[in-house]
Amino acid sequence: LKTIVSDIDIPCAFGPAYEGERVRGADLHCQAGGGKTQCTELVKMAEMNEIEDGKVILDGPDVTDLKKGDTFPLGIYVQVAGREFQPDFEPILERQTHHLVNYIQSIMHIGQRDIAWVRISDAAIEKGFSIKDIGVVLHAKYHQDFGKILDKVQVTLMTNKEDVDKLTARARAEYKTRDERVEKMTDEDVEVFYSCTLCQSFAPNHVCSVSPERTGLCGAYNWMDCKASYEINPTGPNQPIEKGECIDPVLGQWKGVNDFVYKASRGAVTHYNFYSMVIDPMTTCGCCECIAAMLPSCNGVMTVNRDYAGETPCGMKFTTLAGVMGGGASSPGFVGHSKFNITQKKFIKGDGGLHRMVWMPKILKEEIKERIERYGEENGIPGFYDMIADETVGITEEEILPYLQEKGHPALSMPPIIG
Template sequence: MSRLVAFAAIQGAYNIVSKAEGKFKKAMDKYGPNQPLEFPNTAYYLPVIYSILGIKVEKLADAEPVLQRCWKLLPAHIKERIYTPYLGSMLDAGMAAILAEEVVEAIRYVEDPDFYFPAEDPDLEAGKIWLGAADDAIMRKRGIEFVDGSAPGFATIVGAAPNPEIAKAIAEEYQRKSLYVFMCANQGGTTFAEQLIEAGVQIGWSTRLVPFGPDISAAVFALGFANRAAMSFGGVEPGDYRKNLLYNKNRIFAFVNALGEVNAEWAANAAGAVNWGFPTIADTDIPEILPTGVCTYEHVVSSVPYDQICAKSIEVRGLKVTITEVPVPVAYGPAFEGERVRKDDVYLECGGGKTPCVELVRIADMDKVEDGKVEVIGPDIKDVQPGSRLPLAVVVEVAGRRMQEDYEPILERQIHHLVNYAQGVMHIGQRDIAWYRIGKAAVEKGFTLEHIGKILHAKFHQDFGAIFDKCQVKIYTDEAKVKEWVPVAQKVYKERDERIEGMTDETTETYYSCILCQSFAPTHVCVVSPERTGLCGAYNWLDCKASHEINPTGPNQPVNKGECLDPKLGNWKGVNEFVEMASRGAVKSVNFYSVVYDPMTTCGCCECIAAVLPMCNGIMTVNREYMGMTPCGMKFTTLAGTIGGGLVTPGFVGHAKYNITQRKFIVGDGGIKRMVWMPKMLKEEIRERLIRRGEEVGVPNLVDMIATEEQGVTEDEILPFLQEVGHPALSMEPILG
């Protein structure tokens, strides 16, 4: 390898550590040693430091031993003119630089708490571009995408492209390949993120184009994301740096694109990234490190043309990307799912309460379906003016020997995601509350309503081809025809809901496993029954059944529940045997219906976490979106970090939002009448179902008896309210008997 690149990296690391120590001393003088030091709303302290060194940085004084460690890691400056093996020294220097920069960014949060905008997406009107460290809500939501394959990796782009047009082309190429793009550092007075804004590209977590910060030190937020993935999803213990680095090399497919002149501090960061197996691919002529070793292939590759940098980066990282080709004239991929079509950019709008809109997937006879046929009955986009509204009915007919009625709603639910993957097309809701917006830019590229049908035909075949043979799509925009379809669809919806509602755990002999999350919680085994939806909220019993039909060797396997050992708690011999096998002996018995006695294991993807409140003789639950304190003394992020690694934790259990109002929810502990607290936002979201469940259990006003943060966030605060309203939990037998 080149002596020059090692020299630059080591010199840059010395610069970074020196600056960090200077900032630290000034902060100590100004704020004192007990000044809290953190990345807001994260459970992993300063995640790179915590994962590599095992040091919990909670206050300013805790950073001092970290900086001392940085100085020890720095190697001697390179002076010899003869060949020496520089790679080890360069890696140590890079690690020192990364650790020091994390201290710098934490101090920035103290000195300028409004510098970073704490949200998923920037507020451009307020001039808030930079998002800083991802909080745990974002981490949990986005991290799962690196497990299920919907996000195969991420590119960290340092610097800026020669112009906004090239920046846009690079970003959209990565989006088409479903990669995230993390952006930091400036070049020539601008940044890659600002170039995208100038080019009219939406940035933020929702489009996978994430602007971390304007300085090179913001690269630690990308590495912090990767390290938190290892700890949260991979079961890596803090301080186990070797296992952490190997996990990232083998599981988190990331790389760096250095755009523009590379200075010594950039070189130090590139050297730091190599520790994790993340190579650097640059557009300028910098010294290369071509021999393999730490990274899968080359460590540093230079002089890559802009129209080749995406493909070259993916090749060098050893990333295998499956690109789904869909016959539409706009870019297509999961990265566009969060894109919004603003009011002024709308060419055509359908539904959303403004016009009738309905979606329906149904089985048809084989001889009645012409595979690939897409019809538009009524005016298409070319027949209307910009800003128009049309009624819409999207009717998909599928036929096949293995197709069943139970699969209809599963396919139907995919319409939301699949249509949203088209750039310039926005889809919200489903069934008869769907809302479509098609942007002017998409129409200019030739997008029509017919392309919605082409998307559904192509993707249904690609994703669900195992369960059907033919698919045709009819898109109605004629108002009279749409109004005919609305009651037809609503009748089908009602029948479906009644069909799944009518299923019970007692009358179903086969449940289904879900071990998708074992890649990050090795002992977690989710078992899904008709009355216990998967804790992530994404899978119910029918979904798992369909998934098994589609992929018989996949994560959703049939589980014969076998002999019932405890009907009250929900314990079956066959389920226990499967859980013990699937957890490799770590878990021997779980109860479906209890939070107190051997509850099911929890992974980091749960929508909610329930916990026992002994003083109130009941339970609380908190959803992922709620950021505040709860009566059990922990926020959601702390709860998830504590029990979310695939553990059986008596008194705590992860669950789905829908599960709260299923009849078997913690029935072994007394059921829904034990619910004494939940965030107001969650209660309002499920209010109608809570009312129905309250009526079923003989407490019609139960929904109004459940405390929220408005009554308090400690047991002492909410107990008087529960006593005042006469909450049924207070008169039940002790929950911890």
């Protein structure tokens, strides 16, 4: 695992050895994303004659134009062409950005999709790092790791706000289409789930299990994506898991999954539930889009997304929650999940489902408004969207409880969340 790939023409050292390396405050030169600016990643298939292999375009200023402490918007747009290439492979390549950029010494990458975060240290700047080097790395590694399915890779890096905003709008529409490909499938429909162990370099015991109704907690891999990833690389991080005997249909536990997780976590995790955050929830790693937490006084739960930096009623901000939860352990009372998963039908079903949701940041609520409203309609709770409190109502349980009572939030009349 410690091999350094030497044939990548960038001024910084490169290889898996640098993956877990952090860029801390004092060493930070400049950064993109992380709630300060927009940072978005998109991989799209192109026609063979549309792109030029190895071409890396930087549209906008480079890091040499920035001062220490600056922030900048960043769009990483990769176009891929190949006779064997299919649009289904786009999310798999896109998700590689995380570890590949982390392989660059003195550069740190967190997150994915439209919540990526790139931190560049002083050491990288001294060595002569350019934003273009991200493109050099992606081109070289895509060929190395995915040569079987692609022939050409062209990368455009955008650092002008208008370009990044435009890319982000387009990317969000793409993410939505990808997410909804599993919309009509249920966990009962399939005999096979998929594992994802892509994040084990950061969270060694962490094993995501991805089912049609439980999209990976980073939001970047759903069941279809894992299936495609397995087709591309049968010995890779996404392995089929035979569900086997169902141990608990309400909490979502299967013997086949437990056996797999036990092995893949090297004995650290013996079992977990797909549909509960209260009882033995799935393990969480640091790249989750959201973290849900119990709010016992409100008899419900809250969730907070990475892009919300404020306080929350559970007493912890997202970053604190991610620090506590993100090491790959199963933490009863908390669970990492994707944004899309919130409105998937099995979301914390074993704890009462989305009926329990009493607080969400406004930005997240608005992002999935349509889907929350649909949930309300389908479940006989008209006006459900407005019953969910946000930071404008309050950021403590005491502050939001009167609001929930006034609105008649369904969580208040449910059985106690802790049994």
